[in-house]
Amino acid sequence: MRAVRIVQGTAVPLDRSDVDTDQIIPSDWLKRVERTGFEKGLFSEWRDEPSFVLNREEYAGANILLAGPNFGTGSSREHAVWAIQQYGFEAVISSRFGPIFKNNATKNGLVPVEVGADIAQRLLEAVATDPSIELTIDVQRRTLEVPALGVDTTFPLDESVVERFLEGLDDIGITLRSADAIDDFESRRPAWLPSTPAG
Amino acid sequence: MGKKPSQTLSQKVWDDHVVRHGHGQPDLLYIDLHLVHEVTSPQAFDGLRLGSRRVRRPDLTIATEDHNIPTANIDRPIADPVSLTQVNTLRSNCAEFGIRLFSMGQRNNGIVHVIGPELGLTQPGMTVVCGDSHTSTHGAFGALAFGIGTSEVEHVLATQTLPQPPQETMSITITGELPAGSTAKDVVLAVLGEVGTGGGIGAIAEFRGPVIEALSMEGRMTVCNMAIEFGAKAGLIAPDATTFDYLRDRPHAPSGPEWDAAVEAWSRLRTDDDAVFDREVVIDGSTITPHVTWGTNPGQVIRLGDTIPGPDDFDDPAEKDAAARALEYMGFAAGTPINDIAVDTVFIGSCTNSRIEDLRAAAAVAVGRRVADGVRTLVVPGSGLVKEQAEREGLHDVFVAAGFDWREPGCSMCLAMNPDKLAVGERAASTSNRNFEGRQGRGGRTHLVSPAVAAATAIAGHFATPEDLA
Numbered sequence: 001m002r003a004v005r006i007v008q009g010t011a012v013p014l015d016r017s018d019v020d021t022d023q024i025i026p027s028d029w030l031k032r033v034e035r036t037g038f039e040k041g042l043f044s045e046w047r048d049e050p051s052f053v054l055n056r057e058e059y060a061g062a063n064i065l066l067a068g069p070n071f072g073t074g075s076s077r078e079h080a081v082w083a084i085q086q087y088g089f090e091a092v093i094s095s096r097f098g099p100i101f102k103n104n105a106t107k108n109g110l111v112p113v114e115v116g117a118d119i120a121q122r123l124l125e126a127v128a129t130d131p132s133i134e135l136t137i138d139v140q141r142r143t144l145e146v147p148a149l150g151v152d153t154t155f156p157l158d159e160s161v162v163e164r165f166l167e168g169l170d171d172i173g174i175t176l177r178s179a180d181a182i183d184d185f186e187s188r189r190p191a192w193l194p195s196t197p198a199g
Numbered sequence: 200m201g202k203k204p205s206q207t208l209s210q211k212v213w214d215d216h217v218v219r220h221g222h223g224q225p226d227l228l229y230i231d232l233h234l235v236h237e238v239t240s241p242q243a244f245d246g247l248r249l250g251s252r253r254v255r256r257p258d259l260t261i262a263t264e265d266h267n268i269p270t271a272n273i274d275r276p277i278a279d280p281v282s283l284t285q286v287n288t289l290r291s292n293c294a295e296f297g298i299r300l301f302s303m304g305q306r307n308n309g310i311v312h313v314i315g316p317e318l319g320l321t322q323p324g325m326t327v328v329c330g331d332s333h334t335s336t337h338g339a340f341g342a343l344a345f346g347i348g349t350s351e352v353e354h355v356l357a358t359q360t361l362p363q364p365p366q367e368t369m370s371i372t373i374t375g376e377l378p379a380g381s382t383a384k385d386v387v388l389a390v391l392g393e394v395g396t397g398g399g400i401g402a403i404a405e406f407r408g409p410v411i412e413a414l415s416m417e418g419r420m421t422v423c424n425m426a427i428e429f430g431a432k433a434g435l436i437a438p439d440a441t442t443f444d445y446l447r448d449r450p451h452a453p454s455g456p457e458w459d460a461a462v463e464a465w466s467r468l469r470t471d472d473d474a475v476f477d478r479e480v481v482i483d484g485s486t487i488t489p490h491v492t493w494g495t496n497p498g499q500v501i502r503l504g505d506t507i508p509g510p511d512d513f514d515d516p517a518e519k520d521a522a523a524r525a526l527e528y529m530g531f532a533a534g535t536p537i538n539d540i541a542v543d544t545v546f547i548g549s550c551t552n553s554r555i556e557d558l559r560a561a562a563a564v565a566v567g568r569r570v571a572d573g574v575r576t577l578v579v580p581g582s583g584l585v586k587e588q589a590e591r592e593g594l595h596d597v598f599v600a601a602g603f604d605w606r607e608p609g610c611s612m613c614l615a616m617n618p619d620k621l622a623v624g625e626r627a628a629s630t631s632n633r634n635f636e637g638r639q640g641r642g643g644r645t646h647l648v649s650p651a652v653a654a655a656t657a658i659a660g661h662f663a664t665p666e667d668l669a
């Protein structure tokens with residue numbers, strides 16, 4: 001996974017509450033065998049509507065998703081996070097996330113920015129009227145700054161999660177930091193244990 | 200230094216595999232064998248490619264095609280495009296990453312949980328994982344074996360390890376002796392009836408006691424296979440002479456002096472006498488007669504000869520509700536004798552009951568008899584090797600003469616990802632492990648039974664034990 005330190009850019013206001021993972025990526029998309037290409041399925045039920053916010057030109061190129069409360073509830077599908085990232089978002093802001101979604105996001109390098117309900121609402125309204133508003137998320141300091149609105153707030157993120165983001169470590173990357181211990185364990189395995197050379 | 204604290208079997212196997220202690224975090228466990236199939240692996244391999252990673256130990260990884268493959272006309276291309284894509288993706292991934300693959304039609308191909316043991320790849324004291332919940336099957340050898348999700352599949356491919364949070368321990372003791380006519384399937388269905396589908400959540404269950412010790416390896420695999428159905432992370436059984444006899448001379452079992460060293464190490468794999476389990480269940484084996492599920496979860500189970508219960512038979516409001524919904528879905532009334540219920544289909548197969556002993560038990564009932572008119576039957580061996588052995592013993596002739604359909608290996612109607620499906624409203628007696636709504640085809644109705652009961656039911660046309668047949 002890629003290291004993330006600062007996410008700076010504009011946001012798309014998705015002014016709906018309780019958007020569950022089934023709405024983020026409908027279940028038809030789970031049949032795929034690839035790990036990429038999910039951006040086409042993102043909010044696909046709503047994308048047919050020309051006025052849907054993702055279809056609006058003024059939000060093209062935004063890299064932050066500004067969501068309503070209770071974002072990412074429902075089934076645990078990791079595909080929801082993949083779809084959001086592959087579409088081009090690096091962070092999601094909401095006043096509350098589904099816990100599994102939040103966990104999946106941190107495992108994949110998508111920054112979940114949980115802010116107070118009043119701030120979230122102010123941001124939604126402001127970005128809806130002015131799409132050019134710049135936001136800055138600093139993962140190390142755990143801050144969200146929106147100078148145009150005078151917003152400078154912090155958001156919660158575990159120390160270990162911050163470290164993951166800063167160093168670009170996914171679960172595998174974290175385990176591979178113990179590569180010496182794995183090598184050492186392997187050298188002590190009994191010789192009779194089975195193996196299956198390819199062929 | 201004090202005396203080593205007493206440990207259960209699962210704790211011993213766990214400790215033997217700790218690469219790094221978690222200290223409040225999950226322990227990092229080494230994985231001895233990783234089994235791979237076409238459904239849960241594609242995105243794991245794709246994830247490796249995205250991260251420019253390799254498979255750390257292709258030699259501890261083995262793959263098979265089982266969930267999607269047809270069980271008839273296997274010389275023709277797979278018709279369903281999703282199935283075909285999954286199988287082809289597995290083939291190209293195994294070629295790219297250097298993993299041994301048993302493809303449809305090869306003699307070593309078969310259901311992932313059947314081929315590991317029969318090739319001698321599953322051995323006592325090992326850790327075994329697979330992106331499939333019925334990985335618990337391999338616990339029959341005293342291995343710590345559990346199912347994992349796709350991101351964990353990727354983790355094991357890349358590192359040959361898995362971080363695991365601690366689990367509770369549970370012992371399930373079956374005392375006494377089984378009555379004649381009862382089988383391993385009846386034992387595990389009786390356990391499900393006793394503890395319910397949530398009785399093992401958060402625990403690793405060890406099956407013990409004289410009934411378990413008297414079971415063959417096939418029977419022990421049937422029992423451990425369904426540990427996941429009561430929510431256990433894994434189920435396991437201490438290895439003994441039965442285990443060693445089964446393993447001796449298998450292709451991947453140790454041989455010569457290594458065999459002796461292995462047996463010595465394996466013999467130490469048992470729960471210490473004074474070890475304490477977090478949960479304990481005891482069931483009197485002499486009371487276990489043939490069982491059948493009546494509802495839509497494997498805990499909704501009664502005995503052959505009983506009547507179907509209704510909501511009034513349960514005190515717990517959730518169970519009352521579940522019973523009412525199950526009766527509605529299954530399409531019958533409370534109070535009906537189960538033996539009066541007719542079936543449309545009989546399925547003998549799945550990783551629960553598709554091994555040679557299962558087929559022998561069904562054939563022993565079928566010999567010299569005929570399947571009732573109008574009953575569709577499928578006998579699906581668990582692997583190419585099981586099929587070969589059955590044909591050597593002439594079992595297929597017995598089945599065919601009795602009117603059973605003798606098929607090629609695969610998961611088949613266990614989960615209906617291939618063309619073997621129930622139609623809406625169809626009722627099946629099935630030797631598989633899940634009777635959830637739609638599991639064997641949308642709207643299909645599943646009753647879980649042993650192979651002997653399945654065969655007797657096919658012949659009677661309604662639920663029956665072999666003893667019920669004239």
Ligand code: SF4
Nearest residue numbers: 333549550610613614
């Ligand atoms: S036979 Fe059924 S339970 Fe077993 S691996 Fe196949 S689909 Fe899963």
